[in-house]
Amino acid sequence: MKTEMNLEINLELNETKTYKKPLRKAIYPYLFIAPFSLLVLVFFILPAIATVGMAFTDLNASMKPHFVGLTNFKRIFSDYNLPQILGNTAVFAVLSLGISLLFALVISIATQYFLKGKMLAVVYRILWLIPSIIPSVVYVTFWKFIFDPTEGGLINKFLLNMGIISDPVSWFTKGAMAIVILATIISTISGGMILLSSAINSIPEDLYKAARVDGASEKSVIMKIILPTLKWPLMYITISDLIGFVSSYFFIMLLTQGGPMRDTTTLSLYAFQQAFNLKYYGYGAAVSLIVVFISFVLTMLLIRMFDFNQMIKPSRIED
Amino acid sequence: MITLRNIVKNYDGKKESSRAVDGLDLVINKGEFVALLGPSGCGKTTTLMMLAGLLKPTSGEIYFGDRLVNHVEPKDRNIGMVFQSYALYPHLTVRDNIAFPLRERKMPKAQAYERAKEMSKIVQIDHLLDRKPSQLSGGQQQRVAMARALAKDPEILLLDEPMSNLDARLKLDVRDEIRKLQRELGVTTIIVTHDQEEALAISDRVAILNGGKIQQYAPPEELFSQPVNLFVASFLGNPPMNLIDGVVQEDKGVQAIVTSGFEFRIPEARKLEAKHIGKPVKLGIRPHDLMLTDGSDPNAIAMKVDLVEHLGSGKLVKVMDAEQKMQSTIRFVTDNEAPVRHGDTIQMKIREDKFHIFDMTEDGHNLMQFR
Numbered sequence: 078m079k080t081e082m083n084l085e086i087n088l089e090l091n092e093t094k095t096y097k098k099p100l101r102k103a104i105y106p107y108l109f110i111a112p113f114s115l116l117v118l119v120f121f122i123l124p125a126i127a128t129v130g131m132a133f134t135d136l137n138a139s140m141k142p143h144f145v146g147l148t149n150f151k152r153i154f155s156d157y158n159l160p161q162i163l164g165n166t167a168v169f170a171v172l173s174l175g176i177s178l179l180f181a182l183v184i185s186i187a188t189q190y191f192l193k194g195k196m197l198a199v200v201y202r203i204l205w206l207i208p209s210i211i212p213s214v215v216y217v218t219f220w221k222f223i224f225d226p227t228e229g230g231l232i233n234k235f236l237l238n239m240g241i242i243s244d245p246v247s248w249f250t251k252g253a254m255a256i257v258i259l260a261t262i263i264s265t266i267s268g269g270m271i272l273l274s275s276a277i278n279s280i281p282e283d284l285y286k287a288a289r290v291d292g293a294s295e296k297s298v299i300m301k302i303i304l305p306t307l308k309w310p311l312m313y314i315t316i317s318d319l320i321g322f323v324s325s326y327f328f329i330m331l332l333t334q335g336g337p338m339r340d341t342t343t344l345s346l347y348a349f350q351q352a353f354n355l356k357y358y359g360y361g362a363a364v365s366l367i368v369v370f371i372s373f374v375l376t377m378l379l380i381r382m383f384d385f386n387q388m389i390k391p392s393r394i395e396d
Numbered sequence: 397m398i399t400l401r402n403i404v405k406n407y408d409g410k411k412e413s414s415r416a417v418d419g420l421d422l423v424i425n426k427g428e429f430v431a432l433l434g435p436s437g438c439g440k441t442t443t444l445m446m447l448a449g450l451l452k453p454t455s456g457e458i459y460f461g462d463r464l465v466n467h468v469e470p471k472d473r474n475i476g477m478v479f480q481s482y483a484l485y486p487h488l489t490v491r492d493n494i495a496f497p498l499r500e501r502k503m504p505k506a507q508a509y510e511r512a513k514e515m516s517k518i519v520q521i522d523h524l525l526d527r528k529p530s531q532l533s534g535g536q537q538q539r540v541a542m543a544r545a546l547a548k549d550p551e552i553l554l555l556d557e558p559m560s561n562l563d564a565r566l567k568l569d570v571r572d573e574i575r576k577l578q579r580e581l582g583v584t585t586i587i588v589t590h591d592q593e594e595a596l597a598i599s600d601r602v603a604i605l606n607g608g609k610i611q612q613y614a615p616p617e618e619l620f621s622q623p624v625n626l627f628v629a630s631f632l633g634n635p636p637m638n639l640i641d642g643v644v645q646e647d648k649g650v651q652a653i654v655t656s657g658f659e660f661r662i663p664e665a666r667k668l669e670a671k672h673i674g675k676p677v678k679l680g681i682r683p684h685d686l687m688l689t690d691g692s693d694p695n696a697i698a699m700k701v702d703l704v705e706h707l708g709s710g711k712l713v714k715v716m717d718a719e720q721k722m723q724s725t726i727r728f729v730t731d732n733e734a735p736v737r738h739g740d741t742i743q744m745k746i747r748e749d750k751f752h753i754f755d756m757t758e759d760g761h762n763l764m765q766f767r
């Protein structure tokens with residue numbers, strides 16, 4: 078009796094084991110991702126490891142690193158520039174994000190709902206794409222020209238001609254942060270706009286028709302039909318733009334070099350300056366790790382806020 | 397009462413080529429259930445959209461009662477509408493979906509929810525009020541759409557292919573429910589469909605559309621027994637009507653249609669006007685109006701059986717004339733017991749009074765006078 082049972086079990090085991098994936102088939106997926114894995118390794122993972130390692134050394138222009146433990150991090154928290162720089166980073170990131178999100182939303186709703194299918198809407202959206210496709214250096218030069226502190230600057234020339242001011246205004250000393258934010262948002266709006274527009278575009282026409290039959294006001298259409306559809310694109314844009322703003326320094330460096338004084342220096346620009354201008358590689362690496370940490374915490378918070386679980390939960394019919 | 401007078405709709409302004417509806421006249425009485433039936437692209441949805449106010453007619457007038465409504469906004473027409481896709485608001489619960497039109501009319505929330513509950517009971521979905529549309533089956537979504545359309549107590553209910561997303565069985569149930577509900581509420585209802593069985597089963601009157609024009613507007617049984625033209629005759633009925641080319645001839649006061657396969661004597665009571673004699677015509681006979689007989693019958697036509705198909709409830713027999721001179725085969729239906737096999741020669745006859753003769757004009761008018 079017992080042996081019989083054993084036999085049966087053995088038989089079953091054998092049957093389940095009989096099918097084995099041919100080796101070649103098992104290798105294919107890895108073959109395909111191998112080259113990219115190599116690239117990722119060389120250009121992302123190794124530098125990341127190097128940065129983390131560097132943050133615990135006193136590597137500088139002399140290129141002789143010594144392990145110094147948490148010294149760099151201790152120095153960051155006693156750095157007298159830190160409060161101002163953190164403040165700048167917060168102002169820059171929050172204002173840039175808020176304004177560009179608002180603009181992207183308004184433009185998308187205007188062109189995809191109110192002006193849907195009109196030529197004007199297409200032209201308008203293409204205009205907004207221009208800032209994001211011209212090279213950054215050219216783009217920055219354009220802003221420098223507009224806000225040039227001499228009589229040659231576009232705004233100064235205009236205001237002088239109109240007789241509103243009598244002497245050219247030095248815009249970069251007065252409102253450097255405002256100019257930096259303005260230039261940043263105008264080049265980021267288009268990204269969000271494209272995502273939001275296509276999300277709005279995916280709303281079936283019948284829903285608008287039903288809303289018209291039901292006597293829905295424009296406000297209800299926007300609040301109850303359009304905005305709920307935009308929840309996930311908005312989350313994506315918020316997270317990716319916020320990380321972008323917290324860790325970006327390129328525009329600021331080209332426009333103001335973080336000045337005047339440290340008025341427009343953000344944390345990531347500070348890390349860059351410490352590492353590459355002053356050659357304090359170890360300290361710069363430590364600061365950039367703080368930037369990464371902040372981005373990570375913000376992302377987690379936002380995912381929490383947007384109720385990420387709900388997004389990955391499958392629904393029966395896609396909406 | 398709804399009156400459509402000479403409605404024309406061009407999608408592209410003045411361009412004739414974009415004409416979807418071409419001079420439509422229709423009168424729908426209060427409380428009536430009317431179907432717009434026709435092949436794809438004949439302008440059914442376009443007509444319904446104009447009734448809803450979602451499209452404006454290029455010319456012509458639409459009256460609700462005495463009121464000209466051409467330029468009245470959808471929300472001011474007091475209509476309820478069910479879309480083919482149901483168009484439920486995906487981010488609102490069933491309760492909020494049904495209450496939506498009421499809330500937009502500034503009805504207080506409690507009252508709107510009360511009414512939503514009431515409506516959901518009528519269509520039997522009151523246990524689903526807290527779900528989102530994506531968590532409902534097709535049939536349940538259909539009911540929600542119905543409840544939403546009826547919540548504001550509309551004078552007119554417009555249904556655009558409301559059952560095309562349901563399976564065959566559910567269709568039958570929903571169809572009966574819609575009809576029952578409509579009777580109870582007495583709401584004037586217009587349904588668009590391309591399913592003739594559905595249209596004939598559910599409506600008081602059916603308007604058959606083709607090419608943006610109404611071909612015939614009549615109660616279902618009249619459409620069947622008295623089709624005004626070739627289009628209506630061949631569009632309705634399954635299996636379709638047999639159409640046989642022939643010529644009208646008269647010999648000693650007896651009229652007959654002579655086809656290449658047989659000669660059919662027209663009964664005295666239904667003689668054609670003299671002007672049709674000698675003209676080519678099409679003889680139309682529904683498959684159900686042909687029957688087996690024996691050789692002694694003076695009207696019997698000898699035919700050769702080409703194919704026998706089983707329909708379940710009967711047999712569909714395809715026959716040809718013995719010498720195979722006719723262009724087309726003739727289909728007719730017999731009961732399962734009839735001894736008909738492939739290759740047999742059988743005798744059949746046409747049921748008295750159950751035939752149609754169409755002239756060869758473009759419209760193919762029915763020449764039989766129904767008096």
Ligand SMILES: Nc1ncnc2c1ncn2[C@@H]1O[C@H](COP(=O)(O)OP(=O)(O)OP(=O)(O)O)[C@@H](O)[C@H]1O
Pocket residue numbers: 407408414415416434435436437438439440441442443590
């Ligand atoms: N938005 C539009 N722009 C231009 N032409 C259109 C538009 N909508 C429909 N048409 C055309 O108008 C004609 C009638 O269309 P309609 O949608 O009323 O047909 P239908 O009878 O509802 O057909 P179906 O049974 O396929 O739904 C068709 O020839 C169609 O191509």
Ligand SMILES: [Mg+2]
Pocket residue numbers: 440441442
């Ligand atoms: Mg249609």
